[in-house]
Amino acid sequence: MLATVLVLVAALLHAAWNTLIKFSGERLLVVACMDTVALLFGALAVGFVEWPPLEIWPWILASAAFELLYRYLLIQAYRVGDLGLVYPLMRGLSPLVVLALTLVFAGEVLTMQQIIGILLIPFGMLCLLWQGGGGDRLPWSMLPVVALIGLCIGGYTFIDGQALRRWAYPLDYLVWITLLSAWPFPLLALVGKRQAFMLFWREQWRLGMAVGFCVLFSYALVLWAMQLGSIAEAAALREISVILVVLFGMRYLKEPFGRPRLLACGLVLVGMLVMKF
Numbered sequence: 001m002l003a004t005v006l007v008l009v010a011a012l013l014h015a016a017w018n019t020l021i022k023f024s025g026e027r028l029l030v031v032a033c034m035d036t037v038a039l040l041f042g043a044l045a046v047g048f049v050e051w052p053p054l055e056i057w058p059w060i061l062a063s064a065a066f067e068l069l070y071r072y073l074l075i076q077a078y079r080v081g082d083l084g085l086v087y088p089l090m091r092g093l094s095p096l097v098v099l100a101l102t103l104v105f106a107g108e109v110l111t112m113q114q115i116i117g118i119l120l121i122p123f124g125m126l127c128l129l130w131q132g133g134g135g136d137r138l139p140w141s142m143l144p145v146v147a148l149i150g151l152c153i154g155g156y157t158f159i160d161g162q163a164l165r166r167w168a169y170p171l172d173y174l175v176w177i178t179l180l181s182a183w184p185f186p187l188l189a190l191v192g193k194r195q196a197f198m199l200f201w202r203e204q205w206r207l208g209m210a211v212g213f214c215v216l217f218s219y220a221l222v223l224w225a226m227q228l229g230s231i232a233e234a235a236a237l238r239e240i241s242v243i244l245v246v247l248f249g250m251r252y253l254k255e256p257f258g259r260p261r262l263l264a265c266g267l268v269l270v271g272m273l274v275m276k277f
Contacts (some may be wrong), residue, residue, distance in 0.1 A: 001231035007237040008222045011230055013218035015087075015244035017211045018074075019252060022083040027075045029200040030211060032189035035071075035182040036201075037212025042178040049172040059163035060173070064180040066156035071185060073149045080142050082256075084249035088242040089151040092122040097154025098161075104229055106162060114233055117274035121242075124267025125259045160223060161231030170223035178216070242268050 003183040017034070024030045040163040052060060077086045093117050102108045110118075160177075164170060201208060225234045244266045 001262065003234060005239060006225040006228075007234050008219040008240060010221035010225070011238050011246060012239035013027055014238065015241040015248060017214035017218070018039040018087055018241075018245060019083060019246065019248040020207060021074070021209050022078050022249070023253060024204075024207065026196070026200060028185070029189055030186045031071055031075060032197060033201055033205070033208025034211040035184075036186045036214055037209055038178045038216055039182040039186065039227065041212075041216055042175050042182060045171075045175045046179065047184060049175045050169055052172070052176055053167060056163055056167045056173075059159050059216040060177050060180060061123055061164075063156040063159040063163070064177055065160065066152045067177075067266060068184060069180045070149055070152040070156070073145055073152065077142060077145055077149060081146075083251060083253055084246040084255045084261055086142075086146060087245040087249075088124075088261075088268075089143075089146045091153065091238075091242055092124065092264075093147060093150025094127075094153035094157060096122045097151055101154070101158040102161075106158075106231070108231065110233070116169075117271045118233070120267050120271030124264040124271065127264040127267070133226055135194065136212075154200075157222075161226040161234075164223060164227045165247075170192055170227055171220065174216075174220050207258070240268065246252050 008254075019032075020031050021027050077090065080086075099110075099115070099118050105241075137164070161172070163173060167173065222234060222238060246261050246265055
């Protein structure tokens with residue numbers, strides 16, 4: 001139950017920072033501010049954490065690479081599609097990726113009830129391809145991008161879980177992976193949009209701090225939860241954020257809420273309940 005609570009809180013934080021990024025017109029600058037906050041956290045905490053064993057570094061490097069690609073593709077996807085369409089589609093694929101990798105490579109044993117619950121979530125996401133989920137359709141050219149985002153999420157989730165099986169220090173792991181993944185976008189913003197980045201940081205530093213806080217705590221809670229329980233189940237439970245994002249998009253971004261989005265949310269919720277009960 002502790003792992004479940006941690007993942008659900010992480011889902012709320014994850015939904016919040018994605019909504020804030022979509023809400024902003026300068027998504028690159030928001031991500032750069034978010035990573036600046038994370039980088040400062042990593043720099044302040046590095047003196048208080050353990051140095052990872054040599055065998056953990058390949059996992060850290062691989063996870064950081066997936067996260068950087070994920071951030072880049074996320075910016076591209078949010079330029080085109082609704083939050084309530086892009087987010088569920090990209091998140092819906094990741095439980096399948098984690099489930100497959102876990103069963104094949106990690107030897108994790110899941111009950112049939114857990115597997116059915118996990119599979120209900122991505123099937124729910126398929127509803128969003130019907131009539132654009134009740135709103136504007138996502139251009140077909142963006143579907144490979146959204147699918148690749150889902151593969152990235154599934155990839156780094158599985159990698160993080162396996163790394164923590166070998167080195168059970170989630171906070172230390174978070175610090176090192178943050179130091180590796182949080183510097184490229186602030187550097188890109190400073191080089192390519194220096195004046196705009198500095199102005200954005202002065203005028204909207206609260207937004208940057210809020211997104212950075214949500215990202216760090218969401219990631220930390222998921223790492224802790226994966227250490228306590230099933231990696232595949234934690235990855236699937238986190239997708240409760242899909243329901244929150246659809247509701248946030250409707251409430252704050254004035255996005256439509258058609259029957260396909262309602263059905264998708266319902267299947268996510270049913271999948272979560274099947275897994276846990």
